[in-house]
Amino acid sequence: MTMDRPDLKQALGRLLGPADPEVDCDSCFDHLDRYVELEVAGEDADAAVPGLRAHLDGCPACREEHESLRALVGGEQAL
Amino acid sequence: MRVAYAATVEDVEPATRLASPSPVLDAESREWLRSLRAEDDSRDEAVARLHALLLRAARFEVARRRPTLPHLRGDDLEDIATQAADDALVNVLRRLDDFRGASRFTTWVYKFALLEAAVKLRKRAWQGREVPLEAEGWGLFSSADLEPDAEVEQNELLAAVQRAIAEILTPHQRRVLVALAVNGVPIDVLAERLNTNRGALYKTLHDARRKLRRHLQELGLALDDWLEER
Numbered sequence: 382m383t384m385d386r387p388d389l390k391q392a393l394g395r396l397l398g399p400a401d402p403e404v405d406c407d408s409c410f411d412h413l414d415r416y417v418e419l420e421v422a423g424e425d426a427d428a429a430v431p432g433l434r435a436h437l438d439g440c441p442a443c444r445e446e447h448e449s450l451r452a453l454v455g456g457e458q459a460l
Numbered sequence: 461m462r463v464a465y466a467a468t469v470e471d472v473e474p475a476t477r478l479a480s481p482s483p484v485l486d487a488e489s490r491e492w493l494r495s496l497r498a499e500d501d502s503r504d505e506a507v508a509r510l511h512a513l514l515l516r517a518a519r520f521e522v523a524r525r526r527p528t529l530p531h532l533r534g535d536d537l538e539d540i541a542t543q544a545a546d547d548a549l550v551n552v553l554r555r556l557d558d559f560r561g562a563s564r565f566t567t568w569v570y571k572f573a574l575l576e577a578a579v580k581l582r583k584r585a586w587q588g589r590e591v592p593l594e595a596e597g598w599g600l601f602s603s604a605d606l607e608p609d610a611e612v613e614q615n616e617l618l619a620a621v622q623r624a625i626a627e628i629l630t631p632h633q634r635r636v637l638v639a640l641a642v643n644g645v646p647i648d649v650l651a652e653r654l655n656t657n658r659g660a661l662y663k664t665l666h667d668a669r670r671k672l673r674r675h676l677q678e679l680g681l682a683l684d685d686w687l688e689e690r
Contacts, residue, residue, distance in 0.1 A: 400687075442578070
């Protein structure tokens with residue numbers, strides 16, 4: 382029954398953050414360009430930069446910047 | 461071979477840490493670095509090209525966020541994009557030696573412009589607004605249409621969470637956690653109001669989350685049942 386509560390799950394997720402080890406915001410920024418290029422190339426970005434995905438799950442600002450960089454680089458590659 | 465590890469908020473298992481690749485610059489990236497380090501007029505031309513690239517990325521970010529900023533006019537948005545490109549240019553030139561070829565040079569510089577634009581837009585969206593530091597959003601944690609058993613279970617969980625936030629966190633941890641994770645204040649906006657920076661605030665948020673999670677698990681609450689499956 383509790384699995385049918387997406388709003389509560391999301392709210393608790395924001396409150397408690399990722400369970401896995403994560404990099405900090407500075408490290409996320411430092412590695413973001415490589416991570417995005419690996420993603421766009423279809424390679425295993427999470428294996429290459431451990432802890433970055435968990436940070437994106439926990440930090441909305443870094444997540445937004447990741448989405449933008451991925452959209453920008455992915456859009457260029459698609460041209 | 462140059463080895464670089466990601467700095468972590470907490471320890472990542474050493475076996476899972478990987479080094480950045482040995483840098484082998486592609487021809488275009490090499491040319492960017494050469495021209496930006498030149499000591500003749502060609503540097504000015506390269507800086508102008510770099511600024512154009514940064515402005516393109518900043519405008520891309522502004523365009524993505526435009527629907528969330530209906531009160532801003534086109535001139536305001538173009539000013540923000542230009543300021544973001546200007547600030548990103550300064551940061552890129554200052555950190556040129558940090559570029560090690562882990563990506564293409566253009567991808568590396570884009571992230572500076574996207575960051576500057578995103579931060580400026582978040583701050584502009586909250587300009588003049590009060591930043592709520594006390595819990596305003598507990599309503600998010602409740603919902604109608606629950607079966608009686610689930611409602612009891614949810615109420616117990618929510619009471620435990622609210623009690624833990626009130627009792628086990630420091631006042632600063634509580635303020636940061638509530639503002640960021642309950643009230644949805646952007647981290648850059650809160651950093652500006654509290655006269656600190658994103659990294660320091662996220663460390664506080666991370667420590668608060670860990671303390672809270674550990675405490676709730678010690679109480680025997682089945683958090684995994686409630687959290688989003690990843």
